[in-house]
Amino acid sequence: MKKIAGLFFMGLVIALHSYSQFGRLSPADSLRRDSMNRMTQQDYKQMLAELNITTVRPGANGNNPNAPNAANYDESKANPYPNLPDPLMLKNGQKITTAKMWWDKRRPEIVEDFDREIYGRMPKNTPKVKWEVTKDTMEMNGDVKVHTKKLVGHVDNSSYPSINVNIDLTLSVPANATGPVPVVMEFGFVFPPGFRVPGPPRDTTKPAPPQPPSWQQQVLAKGWGYAILVPGSIQADNGAGLTQGIIGLVNKGQPRKPDDWGSLRAWAWGADRAMDYFEIDKAIDARKVAIEGHSRYGKAALVTLAYNPRFATAFVSSSGEGGAKLHRRNAGEIVENVAGSGEYHWMAGNFIKYAGPLNWGDMPVDSHELIAMCAPRPVFISGGSKGDGWVDTRGMFMAAAAAGPVYKLLGKKDMGTAEYPPIGTTLIDGDIGYRQHEDGHTPVPNWPTFIEFAGKYFK
Ligand code: GCU
Numbered sequence: 001m002k003k004i005a006g007l008f009f010m011g012l013v014i015a016l017h018s019y020s021q022f023g024r025l026s027p028a029d030s031l032r033r034d035s036m037n038r039m040t041q042q043d044y045k046q047m048l049a050e051l052n053i054t055t056v057r058p059g060a061n062g063n064n065p066n067a068p069n070a071a072n073y074d075e076s077k078a079n080p081y082p083n084l085p086d087p088l089m090l091k092n093g094q095k096i097t098t099a100k101m102w103w104d105k106r107r108p109e110i111v112e113d114f115d116r117e118i119y120g121r122m123p124k125n126t127p128k129v130k131w132e133v134t135k136d137t138m139e140m141n142g143d144v145k146v147h148t149k150k151l152v153g154h155v156d157n158s159s160y161p162s163i164n165v166n167i168d169l170t171l172s173v174p175a176n177a178t179g180p181v182p183v184v185m186e187f188g189f190v191f192p193p194g195f196r197v198p199g200p201p202r203d204t205t206k207p208a209p210p211q212p213p214s215w216q217q218q219v220l221a222k223g224w225g226y227a228i229l230v231p232g233s234i235q236a237d238n239g240a241g242l243t244q245g246i247i248g249l250v251n252k253g254q255p256r257k258p259d260d261w262g263s264l265r266a267w268a269w270g271a272d273r274a275m276d277y278f279e280i281d282k283a284i285d286a287r288k289v290a291i292e293g294h295s296r297y298g299k300a301a302l303v304t305l306a307y308n309p310r311f312a313t314a315f316v317s318s319s320g321e322g323g324a325k326l327h328r329r330n331a332g333e334i335v336e337n338v339a340g341s342g343e344y345h346w347m348a349g350n351f352i353k354y355a356g357p358l359n360w361g362d363m364p365v366d367s368h369e370l371i372a373m374c375a376p377r378p379v380f381i382s383g384g385s386k387g388d389g390w391v392d393t394r395g396m397f398m399a400a401a402a403a404g405p406v407y408k409l410l411g412k413k414d415m416g417t418a419e420y421p422p423i424g425t426t427l428i429d430g431d432i433g434y435r436q437h438e439d440g441h442t443p444v445p446n447w448p449t450f451i452e453f454a455g456k457y458f459k
Pocket of ligand 1: 294296297318319320321322337390
């Protein structure tokens with residue numbers, strides 16, 4: 001059953017990718033796409049010029065194993081920079097031995113490096129958001145009655161009225177709850193109108209096959225609520241959109257500076273605004289809010305937990321490069337891919353420097369320190385196996401292990417091992433959880449494990 005769900009999700013993601021990339025577009029949509037691509041290229045070139053970069057190294061080719069730049073899956077070649085920055089040593093060489101030193105000295109150093117070089121700085125002042133409930137309904141999800149609110153977060157655009165940002169959020173809580181409930185919020189993929197998963201039509205003469213419980217239904221079974229946040233309503237998922245959305249609004253329509261925030265931090269900012277709403281909604285226990293995301297949104301989920309202390313935990317699914325995977329690893333997707341024109345908008349402009357002239361080993365920080373920024377709060381790192389090589393699940397495991405000393409310093413438990421375990425091993429006894437499931441690029445098989453992990457804290 002799990003397998004079917006996994007395959008279904010994979011099918012959905014692949015279908016969506018092909019729909020958006022190669023599907024039949026109307027002439028108007030294809031014009032729009034071409035002009036967006038042009039704007040992305042223009043913004044990217046402008047950023048390269050600003051950084052004085054003339055050439056960047058190409059990304060790994062994940063499609064053709066015979067290409068000269070084919071993605072590497074050979075573990076003996078995966079660690080060209082085996083030495084990671086020490087999360088417990090100050091830049092001046094001093095060892096961090098107390099929690100106070102971590103909070104006062106070392107963590108701020110790490111945050112500054114991630115801000116400047118990796119994800120970009122969130123502006124000091126961001127506009128206020130006014131939440132409006134646009135629809136309030138009782139509905140059934142499976143056999144559970146839920147109270148669902150559609151919400152719009154109107155972002156104050158008085159500083160630059162030609163850019164409108166309206167955050168799209170949906171929240172559902174069990175209707176029979178007797179008190180405030182924990183919530184799991186997902187960065188949701190949005191499928192285009194009329195989108196249908198390709199495949200053989202269902203035989204409607206037979207009853208529909210039973211469906212495994214969705215993640216929302218699994219969450220409801222615990223008595224928790226769930227929410228879906230739409231990332232694209234906060235910030236577009238392309239370079240062309242960087243002069244719009246919340247990033248464009250704060251920059252008054254001007255292009256980014258090299259250390260300005262990228263989409264990942266903008267999405268995380270939106271999640272934190274949703275948290276503002278959860279804090280005032282009496283149906284929610286805002287101290288027990290988890291954030292979940294898959295793939296690019298897995299990166300966003302980790303960035304959200306790392307930067308926003310009000311979130312209690314995160315399910316970080318197949319986040320790969322730019323997420324939990326060590327940047328120093330040569331396995332599957334590499335820095336150069338994320339630094340390319342299709343993905344650079346997730347990051348700070350400065351990140352591109354590490355695809356030329358600098359190297360991965362020149363980064364002042366690595367992803368184990370992003371995980372360490374979440375400490376002491378629990379975090380669950382998840383990846384798949386066959387078909388999910390691109391995300392380098394081993395590289396994510398290594399980062400999770402290397403964050404352990406920080407958790408321990410803060411009186412918490414690390415993952416319990418630094419030895420890469422067999423597929424399907426569940427490591428949730430510590431405060432850093434990890435599991436590589438048996439399927440491909442999907443969060444589905446690890447939902448029960450995450451819910452069990454979060455359940456230890458959401459009592
Ligand atoms: C691409 C990209 C990944 C990303 C993924 C996704 O594969 O290289 O970094 O996570 O898309 O979000 O679907």
